[in-house]
Amino acid sequence: MDIVLSLAALLVLAPVLLGAAVAITLETGFPVLFRQTRVGLNGREFSMYKFRSMVKNASQVGPYFTTDNDPRITRVGRFIRRTSIDELPQILNVLKGDMSLVGPRPDVPVQRSLYAEADWVRRCSVRPGITGLAQALYRSDSTGVQRLEADLRYAREASLWLDLKICWWTLRRLGGQGAN
Template identity: 40%
Template sequence: MKKTNQFIKRIFDIIMSLIGIIILSPIFIIVSIIISIGSSGNILFLQKRVGRDEKEFNIYKFRTMINDAEKLGKQITVGDDSRITKVGSILRKFKIDELPQLFNVLNGDMSLVGPRPEVPKYVALYTEKQKEVLSIRPGITDMASLRYKDENAILGKVDNPEEYYINVIMQDKLSLNLEYIEKSNIIFDISLILKTIIKCI
């Protein structure tokens, strides 16, 4: 039954990501032009993340920060991060910067729904139990994404953002991800996708 569910989920991911890419192609073009006009640098931002079975892959996002932003600060963004461009702040607000991940889904690196993939630096801190979230494909959205939609604002209110992220937010996210694995099915996935769309509008 588990393999059947995984097969159905993968077919659903392929069909929906293809439909999404086709429908959203005008937005991809418009956003790409706006980013290139707004600041110098690549249109896409690629970052190493850890996926299923601890395999690393490049996650795709529209670039929302100045070029080489990671060399100028942490791998998490906090509050009104000075590295975020004006265009980038709008893309982030409506989660438009995440849309290129539909190509990650099509490639098989990610799923539409699943635990958000972390950077290797933070995955190295997982306990053996928490590493169970790496048994399935990471996703564009999940239960944690809905709870922490305003994560940047939350981190902007604490004295040590990275420490708070690791010890509080990341721990809660992993608990939610483990819960998701237990109740995951196609109907639950669709409900999370709809909730995500509603929250981003």
């Protein structure tokens, strides 16, 4: 299902993907995509794709996370983050098998230290997703504890029905508050 829906999404969203790529190029030049090492199913690391929404040297200027009004985020970047367009290249990660459409958002490797070992293993027992329960419920306005609880709940209760609910809740939140 991930493959079929991802291929369909690529076709439908092609104009949006092209528009975002052009806007990023016009504002800050190449590269258009940002790649970052993330942790996936069973703790395997992979390169996750996003549209670049920050200045080119963002990783040298600040931490792996962003804050409200982060000066590293470009004007186009603010828009594509608010609308979640920056996440659309992850459809390629789904097609490669690194991610699913729905699952816990993949962490960067350094975040492993934030988890108890059992929680980390549970969280990595499912394929990470473009959207997850934490994003559907809170967008980016959650605490670390809320995200962890939602991710562990998803790992315990994963089902097609829960995935459909998460997709619906995510679509209702797109473009709303809480995206940074």
